[in-house]
Amino acid sequence: MKTLLKKIALLSFASVLILLTSCKKDDDSNDPDVINFSQESTTYAAKTDVIVEGSQNIAESAYVQYEEPGRMPNSYFSNCVSFTLTGGGEGSGTIVVDFGTSCQLLNGAIVSGKINMTYGPILAGVRTINYEYEDFTYNSNGVEGGGTITRDIENNDGNPQSTINEDITVSFTGTTITGTRTAQRIAEWVEGVGSGTWTDNVFHIEGNWQTDLSNGFSRTGVVTQTLVRKASCLYFVSGKITVSQEGLTGILDFGNGVCDPFATIIFEGQEFPIILGN
Template identity: 30%
Template sequence: MKNFSLAFCSLLVFSFTFNSCTKDEVVNFTDTNSIVASATIDGINELDFQTGTQVTFENALSKTTSATNVKSLLGACAVVTIDNVTPNSFPKIITIDFGTGCTTNGITRKGKLKITLSGLVSTPKSTMKIERENYYVNGMKVEGVILYTNETTTAAVPQWSRTITNGKLTSVDGSVYFNSGSHTIRQTEGASTPLILADNTYEMISGDHMVSKENGAKLTLSVAAPLVKKYDCNYVSKGKLNVKGPLLNGTLDYGNGDCDNKLTYTHENGIVFNLTM
């Protein structure tokens, strides 16, 4: 998400009417905007989750101790307030106010994130609810509620469910994308070093994400191979999603583990398109 912008404003527009068409011949009818919008939405959701995780960590709301040298996702300009500072007393509401613009790690955010904790986020069955209030990421307005529920059964492998409701992304050109979905997310690295966030790796191991452009067709993106997100990388760096829609049916590939913003979409007829978040 570094230098995060909706590159899909300039993506190729293409059609898959005939399997025998070449890449140059399949331009003009359908676009991949919703695919890139979905990847962008997932990226922002991960950013907000990491932000919530870091804030709770730094305020001793995820572990019994908060000691870390991880790079800040907030910077000096964001203001963090907690309504209930009594130790081990819940619920707690954390408000992160980015004001009229706060840039950190190449990402500019404004507005507020409201994070409600039912308990320590490391405790099974506890929840973290993330709400957006007039919230923007690099000029894109982001709406919706994300609910994380701790479903850990083995301490060495923390796991959460993530549900998105009333999701809405408004791009800088005014295009609107609605989204919702549920996923299971597992921490696969870093659980043995609870005082360090930077070595954490998370994988989205299952679930579906629905995205539809305003007055447009709906796409369903399902996990085909776990999406890998390292805490110290701004991007999902590995994994695949199956894409299903009226015209777009294929696979979205996040790559082989390199930390970059590159994606490839392969349609069912074998045509490959390179995309950028």
Template identity: 30%
Template sequence: MRKSEKLFVMLVMIAGVVILNSCNKEEVESTNLKTISKDYLSLFSAFNTASEEEITSGDEDDLKSAETWTCLNVTIHENENGDFWPRSWTLDYGEENCETFSGNTRRGKIHVTLSDWWRNEGSSREIVFEDYYFNDNKLEGVKTITNNGENDEGHLTFSKEVTGGKLIYTDGTEMKWDCQKVSELIEGNDTFRFFDDVWSVTGSGAGVNRDGAEYTFEITDPLIYQNGCFYPVSGVVEIVTEGSLTIIDYGNGECDKVATVTTDGVTTTEEL
């Protein structure tokens, strides 16, 4: 074989090795991605403060500290000037994991401030987290809820905004998000009880996932929450991450812990 032919063969072999190594590297990198669909589900659940909102929506009959779950201590802080409003509460889940609704664990404190009775138009609620952990992942950010009054259907509506939202995992990776939602009380509006309430939630947001990739999400079919069900009983959320589409479908009205997740055409069933 002539020298030129040998040189050509060697170049082809080297190119093949480079391509093979490149493919292997891409394969390794793809398998090392940390973010999975359940991380988005966990993020949405972690910022669900329905129980805390219900606990801190009392009137004059509830002006005392109370215990709900055995591991949760609720303290109502009196105003120094004696005025009833604004009200503030500290919800302390303790320093060890406390198992609460739907088997989720919590620890740490949540501080809630309410400017006026929650059903009065214009009332504002601020929720702040202090060393607070949801299923061992630290949660940070501020959640603000504003009463917008009744819409044309006579339903109470609330703007709910999360700023600086972050879920920090035990390995140091983070799920970040900011969101703006609108909650509409579509059933139970005529009573002051919570057990018959049904909420319809719409909205959108954006953030950065555990791999540093930016994402956006939008509720394309309203999420329906029934009192007593921690997770939505129906509704659809679409998440776009650098061209990849994930669709979360919460079902057709059953109060369960299951959602159907479709990512780029591949469908799985996820336990919430």
């Protein structure tokens, strides 16, 4: 009889614990100070930005090396890259950039596959370039799709500038999740033009885009503080994007100029770390 009473008491105690735990979880979900968002999906969306930007810069750098050679006579392309060119100059042309099965660029990025570009003549200082990725990977992440670059030889400030419309899908290494980014953005080359080396090249990025993950997550982003990308770094070094996702609006902050794989997402004054590397 005593044993039976003990069992009943223990079961009652366990039931109370489960009930209290359940109530605590419910309280957390309704707590206005708790920000409910998917950090994993947020990180994948931010990684999509980094991978797309890095891949697109490779395409544009290849174009500059052969069609604007005085601006970047020495690039970050290593000996494992081959180029096939037809036409060009003031008229139409094509460039096929082949990285083989694995190629490490001088800026540290490891890539494979091809980038195919076709472009028309220069008209009033502007050229349209179409680019497409073929079996391309960027730091082990698959990159598919392409876009159109409207290339201003010089903008009003005398800098080269590209307006890019893109539709890119990224397959992340180590997961079945994919990310698709559609965007219109402007990349202005603000430092290092014609310096003779790629290491001092700096670009400013403006624009807006939408990122959709295959798990149903969706995020829109608008650059509200100019993004800064250095050719010597694989990540944005500064700048902010206002993002909208999961019923929340926040700020994705890429830092204060230091080259590192870290960013911060801020919702309602609360900061959460984001790791941008693989």
